Amino acid sequence: MQTLLQALSLFLIGAGVFFFAVGTLGLIRLPDLFSRLHALTKADNLGLGLVIAGLLPWVADPWTALKLVLIWVLVMVSGATGSHLIAKRALRGDGEDLLE
Template sequence: MWLDLASFALTALGLFFFVAGTAGLLRFPDTFSRLHALTKADNLGLGCVALGVALQAGHWTDVLKLVLIWALALLAAGTVAQLVARAALAEPRARKGEGERP
């Protein structure tokens, strides 16, 4: 019962971060602030959802898989954010948010 409530609370919190991150991605003016918004969704949002789902896992290997998914998503998101930011530094058009593509 308490486990279910904790799962609901954590996944809800995770979804809130995803919504906030999406809103930031759509509304923020330039590449760097958009990246900042996205990291919230990937790190905190996915982390909270994974934690909430892990509380419902039937076996410890399921928990391990969830941790691996979160860690890989974190690694990929962090790397891609750095690469996109550097590409934006090299190309001023993308920095001001004028260009719709990188």
């Protein structure tokens, strides 16, 4: 049972790291600001969720697990809010330096 749990945890953390890498590649390779924002926020939120899911079986108590989930939720909210503000500023046209 321990080996299966370790394998599942390793798979989830590896998948999370893969999504982090794909999000970074999307940030570098995609042509415009909106595509970059979309790729980065989606991939990073999923990557962090998978990493936390891989860590959850190894936490000592439920409070630590709750803290990890709370960190993930706060990162999702702040990432979505930040991306929305950047996109809104770019659409208004007062962030010409953002489009390059």
